Amino acid sequence: MLTLHSNMVFDSPSSDATAVEVQLADRSYTIFIQSDAQAKFASAAKQALGDVSHVMVITDEAVDKKWATGLADELQKIGVRVDKYAVPSGEPSKSVSQFETLLQWMLASGADRRSVVVAVGGGVIGDLAGFAAASFTRGIRFVQVPTSLLAMVDSSVGGKTGINLPTAKNMVGAFWQPSLVWIDTQVLSTLPERDFISGLGEVIKYGVIDDADFFEWLEANWQALINRENEAVCFAIARSCQSKANVVGEDERETSGRRAILNYGHTFAHAIEATAGYGTLMHGEAVAIGMQMAARLAIELELCGQQLLDRQTALLQNCGLPIVFDDANADAMLPVMKRDKKVAHGKLRFILPTKIGSVDLVGDVDESAVVDAIRKTI
Amino acid sequence: MLTLHSNMVFDSPSSDATAVEVQLADRSYTIFIQSDAQAKFASAAKQALGDVSHVMVITDEAVDKKWATGLADELQKIGVRVDKYAVPSGEPSKSVSQFETLLQWMLASGADRRSVVVAVGGGVIGDLAGFAAASFTRGIRFVQVPTSLLAMVDSSVGGKTGINLPTAKNMVGAFWQPSLVWIDTQVLSTLPERDFISGLGEVIKYGVIDDADFFEWLEANWQALINRENEAVCFAIARSCQSKANVVGEDERETSGRRAILNYGHTFAHAIEATAGYGTLMHGEAVAIGMQMAARLAIELELCGQQLLDRQTALLQNCGLPIVFDDANADAMLPVMKRDKKVAHGKLRFILPTKIGSVDLVGDVDESAVVDAIRKTI
Known part of the structure; x- marks a missing residue:
């Protein structure tokens, strides 16, 4: 079920980009793993998505300026209309009320069925933005850009999205696969020990x-x-x-x-x-x-x-x-x-x-x- | 894509049960159309669902006593644990806050991934309960029991579920197919002209x-x-x-x-x-x-x-x-x-x-x- 590109050399780690394919028929996608690759993001997104004219970058206040702004700029450089929304950091943002606020912002930003969500952050952002992408007009495309090691190796891959109820975590959500997972290890330089x-x-x-x-x-x-x-x-x-x-x-x-x-x-x-x-x-x-x-x-x-x-x-x-x-x-x-x-x-x-x-x-x-x-x- | 049972005779309508199949690979299901068939509901549900030990009947205050209670009783007769929730009538119930209230009720009623939602009502109930079923633990099974003519011929079939944002109808939802659509024309007897x-x-x-x-x-x-x-x-x-x-x-x-x-x-x-x-x-x-x-x-x-x-x-x-x-x-x-x-x-x-x-x-x-x-x- 997995194909590895030839530049993925397991017994001798390489600094080149590695691509891991998630094989799910018409929902298949690629996970790119590399370092310091911000300048390559826009073309990779375009290649994975085909047409893309409107992107909504959804991020965490803690990584917004450090990482999300740069990616938004790269998308704008290739002529994509970009809107950006920063969610307060932390688990409480995975609430139904934050979900509604986010969806209303998406509607106000002029999103339609061809719009794309780009989630830049840790597991909270990927889960919340992913469920918003799964639900907006019954599903639009999204890209995962995990910024924590945990999100890189776990929550950004596999399509589990969701939010919490007051008494139960991840109780509400959807299986909704991303179109691309973009892992840039450069972002780990600011991750706390x-x-x-x-x-x-x-x-x-x-x-x-x-x-x-x-x-x-x-x-x-x-x-x-x-x-x-x-x-x-x-x-x-x-x-x-x-x-x-x-x-x-x-x-x-x-x-x-x-x-x-x-x-x-x-x-x-x-x-x-x-x-x-x-x-x-x-x-x-x-x-x-x-x-x-x-x-x-x-x-x-x-x-x-x-x-x-x-x-x-x-x-x-x-x-x-x-x-x-x-x-x-x-x-x-x-x-x-x-x-x-x-x-x-x-x-x-x-x-x-x-x-x-x-x-x-x-x-x-x-x-x-x-x-x-x-x-x-x- | 459609199979008709032999008892569906189009040029000479029959009062017998008619079954229309919706062919969607592993998401295929049957629409039953008949009259005065409440007593047959529980066995039809069991046949369509296989194992069913816990059902959540979600209904509209206006049809609760008239139609939902009887169906709940039939399910209990065959040993199914049944919980029932009546949503206020009308479009305002398709809100994010009603969605959250419903999900919390589902959790409190002890629902798990094997539980089944039975939506008894018009389009509002089918859309709301369907989206709750699509989202609870990322998706549980559900049955549509439409009680308005509009819901029977339109919203209960085809898997479109969803809720409204304050400024846009049906903006949030999922494609989530029911396991069974149960149409009993008897319920139309109380439908206003x-x-x-x-x-x-x-x-x-x-x-x-x-x-x-x-x-x-x-x-x-x-x-x-x-x-x-x-x-x-x-x-x-x-x-x-x-x-x-x-x-x-x-x-x-x-x-x-x-x-x-x-x-x-x-x-x-x-x-x-x-x-x-x-x-x-x-x-x-x-x-x-x-x-x-x-x-x-x-x-x-x-x-x-x-x-x-x-x-x-x-x-x-x-x-x-x-x-x-x-x-x-x-x-x-x-x-x-x-x-x-x-x-x-x-x-x-x-x-x-x-x-x-x-x-x-x-x-x-x-x-x-x-x-x-x-x-x-x-």
Whole structure:
């Protein structure tokens, strides 16, 4: 389901542009990964979109001047009419009321069915702007320009868009694929340290669930990665996007169960985030802890050996990610896990590793084993 | 693209259930048309949906007790957990805030990805509940149970769902196909006369755009129809749904231009509705007037002869529909028509008849011809 361009050389990372294709029939698109490529954006967008006369750049107040303005300028240079809207930073912007405000701005800016949304920001912007693109006149095209490592390797790829209800995250949305994902690692130069490290949580996840060779590469190259050496960063992003593109190409709408493997560590992570209060941990940090809990649960269920947990622990720790969470509260987490969107008829289901590079969906897991796995990760 | 069951006998309408299939690959579904069939609803729903353990009936305060409660009871009889929500009647319920309220109610009722929405009402309910179904956890299944003639022959079929922005109708939504459309003509017994007649505007439209035989049948049988004789009503609904299913099967997402033929009379009608103030005319009445304007424009552009207009005028008039609108204001209508969703780059485009049963999409129409067509319909 995945095609790699010849300039993507996995065992010897290259600084050239890498293209990963997401194969979804008439909804296929390319993820470009490169550095310092702002000047190439407009022509790449034009090539991906065909006709484009009106673009709405939707961005985050925090990255507006740093990154969105430059991209808007590039589009204007090739004769595109560009409007720009900056959403307040942070998760509260994924609200129904911000969604309505954004749609009214789109209408006022003269958008029609041929207009294109360009989302420049982290996961909040991609999710919100993507759902607005999915819904405006029942769907217009959009481009993802992720500016956080987490968004680059996870939320910008695969077409999940959405907003929150006051009591439930990502409860409202659409599967709506972008026409192009444009990753410029240059933007990571202004990303705070903790955000960058958090993104590595999802990167390591891909090694565990799908790609043993990549896991080994991470074990050998974590130092280059946390030093943000560009070739290593580009390689890790490309390899992560490759795994995600593979899975999404096989199960776009999460119907076959295949796409669920991306949720390794996430059932625990969502419960940690909900019970610890959103904001206490960054998402990638919660995922790292969740992966530790999931690996312990797998050992308990005799699906894998201790060595897997040891390697995962070492890699997470080397990258500066948390491997335990002192405040984890099993009694509070359990009811949250039972309300998870992926739950079937109230039964606990987990994505659990069998070896590095391979996971299984395990249904009807005993509660006491889950509680044990949580308590061992405190 | 359309299959008719053997019990659908067009030249001799039957009181038996008629099934019209909408062919959309893995999104195909059946429209059942019959009378007094409430007791059969639960088993039909089960057959169409497969597993169904939780249903959310979303209805209109005006039809809740009359029709929705009975259907909910039938579902409960077969062991389905049913929750019910009645939305205030009228177009204002298609707001973003009502959408959010509905989604929060769905979450509170314990809905998950296997839950099913059953929309019992007219176009407002189908559009709102359909978009809520499309968006809740990025899409759950839904069933349309239209209770107005207009919804039966138009909005319940074809997957267009959506809500309004304060300044623009149907600007936000999704293409989301139902799993089943359940039409029970018994519910028309409580439909006010003006609503019923309004629905006939859309029925006659299908004759003009797609089905000359049906138009002739209408010319011969309009009296039975306005008397609400059940066989005639079932036949007219089935034939209308057949036309719509054909068109939707060929162009689900309005991308090829084929689906645009359904908008015969509608570019004028939307402008009439917007400038006359929503509520002055019912939608089918505005469509009838819009069809008169479109036929006059077609004559002006030498696409068809006077006879088409004469036959259309006579049929509309026999059915009790308006054929002129005294307050039509061409100067006010023109700017609205230029903002229409179907406009390409600000150019006026119309669906215009060439003969009874056949229409063309005509682009770049001269404004003065449009103004003439409006002024002749006052």
